[in-house]
Amino acid sequence: MTGTVxxxxxxxxxxxxxxxxxxxVTKQVPVETMRAAYAAGLRDFGESRxxxxxxxxxxxxxxxxITWHLIGHLQNNKAQKTLEQFHxxxxxxxxxxxxxxxxxxxxxSRKPQVLLQVKILRDPNKSGxxxxxxxxxxxxxxxxxxxxxxxxxxxxPLRLETAEIENFFEQTAQLADRIRLQNWSQxxxxxxxxxxxxDYQLAVRAGATMVRLGRILFxxxxxxx
Ligand SMILES: *Cc1c(COP(=O)(O)O)cnc(C)c1O
Numbered sequence: 001m002t003g004t005v006x007x008x009x010x011x012x013x014x015x016x017x018x019x020x021x022x023x024x025v026t027k028q029v030p031v032e033t034m035r036a037a038y039a040a041g042l043r044d045f046g047e048s049r050x051x052x053x054x055x056x057x058x059x060x061x062x063x064x065x066i067t068w069h070l071i072g073h074l075q076n077n078k079a080q081k082t083l084e085q086f087h088x089x090x091x092x093x094x095x096x097x098x099x100x101x102x103x104x105x106x107x108x109s110r111k112p113q114v115l116l117q118v119k120i121l122r123d124p125n126k127s128g129x130x131x132x133x134x135x136x137x138x139x140x141x142x143x144x145x146x147x148x149x150x151x152x153x154x155x156x157p158l159r160l161e162t163a164e165i166e167n168f169f170e171q172t173a174q175l176a177d178r179i180r181l182q183n184w185s186q187x188x189x190x191x192x193x194x195x196x197x198x199d200y201q202l203a204v205r206a207g208a209t210m211v212r213l214g215r216i217l218f219x220x221x222x223x224x225x
Contacts, residue, residue, distance in 0.1 A: 005040060006036060009024075009041065016204060020210065022042065022210075023044045023046040023210055024037050024045050024046065024213065025045075025047075025218075027047055027048045029214075031059045034060065037218075044066075045069065046090070049072060053085055070091060074089065074091055074097060089114045091117050095137045098141055098147065098149075101114070102145070112146075114148065114150065115149075117129070118152050121157055142187055149187045150189075151191030152175060154168070154193075154194050156168045156169070162202070169205075169207075169208070191209045195211035196213065196214070197213055197216035197219075
């Protein structure tokens with residue numbers, strides 16, 4: 001990987017359909033680099049830890065039009081802070097967490113936009129709903145009226161073959177279709193957050209509307225081939 005952050009962003013952008021939102025994953029990326037990404041036109045930043053995000057948000061207060069995305073696992077006891085700090089939460093991974101956020105979001109002027117994290121394959125290292133579990137929880141998710149449920153998020157397990165990753169993303173898209181066909185009113189399925197540096201092209205082909213890219217934008221060229 002070579003080039004400045006601005007060049008990398010331009011290069012990735014040129015490969016993405018204009019309808020796909022590029023979320024720059026900036027965990028462990030210094031704020032100066034984030035400023036360079038902002039100057040290059042990026043407005044969507046993804047962080048996986050609440051505290052790290054809070055520190056950066058304080059340092060970037062002069063850039064008010066950033067949209068902040070939480071992409072990492074969220075603990076129940078951090079739910080209130082999360083609502084204050086993030087516009088989007090990609091990592092809602094249980095009914096309990098959704099209900100807690102819903103309760104806390106009551107009366108807020110801006111409803112939090114959330115995605116439901118699913119795991120299509122058995123993967124002990126990942127959190128999220130299995131397909132049968134999410135289908136069973138939809139009735140209760142429909143009651144979360146203070147959340148804007150916008151779609152699904154998924155992360156493939158490590159070490160899959162290309163065809164398996166492709167299949168994994170296609171299955172995520174099919175699950176979203178299946179839920180959409182049930183015509184819920186609170187549960188919208190217009191977004192699919194899937195695809196990271198190694199597999200975003202496959203994800204886009206399968207219908208991703210948001211890709212979450214870290215290393216391909218920010219990794220130091222010295223340790224890349
Ligand atoms: C770190 C991370 C990313 C970005 O991964 P890269 O391989 O650096 O592009 C995307 N999504 C989640 C949930 C992450 O934790």
